Amino acid sequence: MNKRNGIIGLIIAIVAIVAVVIGVNATKGNSQSDQAGTSSQSGQKVIKVGTEGTYAPFSYFNENNELVGFDVDVAKAVFGKLGYEVQFDDAPWDAMLAAFNAKKTDVVFNQVGITPERQKNFSFTTPYSYSRAALIVAKDNNDIKTFEDLKGKRSAQSLTSNYGARAESYGATLVSTDGFSKAADLVAQGRADATLNSDVSFYDYLKHNPNANIKIVNQSQDATPSAAMFQKGNDDLVKQVDEVLAQLKQDGTLKAISEKYFNQDITKE
Numbered sequence: 100m101n102k103r104n105g106i107i108g109l110i111i112a113i114v115a116i117v118a119v120v121i122g123v124n125a126t127k128g129n130s131q132s133d134q135a136g137t138s139s140q141s142g143q144k145v146i147k148v149g150t151e152g153t154y155a156p157f158s159y160f161n162e163n164n165e166l167v168g169f170d171v172d173v174a175k176a177v178f179g180k181l182g183y184e185v186q187f188d189d190a191p192w193d194a195m196l197a198a199f200n201a202k203k204t205d206v207v208f209n210q211v212g213i214t215p216e217r218q219k220n221f222s223f224t225t226p227y228s229y230s231r232a233a234l235i236v237a238k239d240n241n242d243i244k245t246f247e248d249l250k251g252k253r254s255a256q257s258l259t260s261n262y263g264a265r266a267e268s269y270g271a272t273l274v275s276t277d278g279f280s281k282a283a284d285l286v287a288q289g290r291a292d293a294t295l296n297s298d299v300s301f302y303d304y305l306k307h308n309p310n311a312n313i314k315i316v317n318q319s320q321d322a323t324p325s326a327a328m329f330q331k332g333n334d335d336l337v338k339q340v341d342e343v344l345a346q347l348k349q350d351g352t353l354k355a356i357s358e359k360y361f362n363q364d365i366t367k368e
Contacts, residue, residue: 211326
């Protein structure tokens with residue numbers, strides 16, 4: 100009887116030890132998930148990158164259902180240099196940020212603007228692209244040359260956009276439209292006098308429509324920078340990314356990626 104009790108006691112002890120080991124490993128796994136970058140089964144470092152996947156030409160799926168775009172290529176170039184396997188998690192803007200906040204992704208590459216509010220909660224790399232507000236008119240329009248010339252004119256804008264509010268502030272009457280392509284068409288057809296929009300959107304549109312009847316006549320002096328966004332506490336990795344971005348800028352890689360999608364270099368301020 101005592102021998103049987105001894106065996107049972109030994110089994111209980113072994114089970115308890117196994118439970119402790121499993122618990123320790125689980126704790127280690129949880130702690131690792133809070134850090135940017137994990138390891139794959141092959142031992143290679145993995146970085147999970149959040150992006151929209153519907154934001155051409157920055158992040159979108161091509162005709163072969165491959166995730167491509169300016170931000171996608173920049174992320175691949177950066178983390179390739181750092182020896183990471185890149186895993187993209189694409190989702191609409193709000194869902195993408197929710198996944199990032201829940202630490203399901205390590206970093207966001209998706210034209211994220213650096214704002215004071217975001218800087219309170221997240222860490223940013225150095226900017227890797229810049230955009231400016233552009234005043235766009237038809238090629239034969241010589242009446243509108245400055246933002247102030249919008250007074251009394253029709254500006255094709257999304258009614259809830261920042262650009263729409265800016266056009267109104269100059270005295271323009273808004274012509275409702277959805278998206279840059281439609282706004283550009285209205286201007287080219289003379290159904291609107293102008294549109295205020297991102298110069299980057301203009302360059303992308305012109306690449307696909309080189310004979311479009313539109314031109315930029317003025318741009319804002321202040322550039323809006325975009326950068327990769329990390330959780331707080333990843334200072335070492337942010338520093339490494341900054342160093343690689345500097346290398347890619349110096350060796351012309353960033354410029355080449357930009358010209359691939361825009362025929363322009365949007366990586367310089």
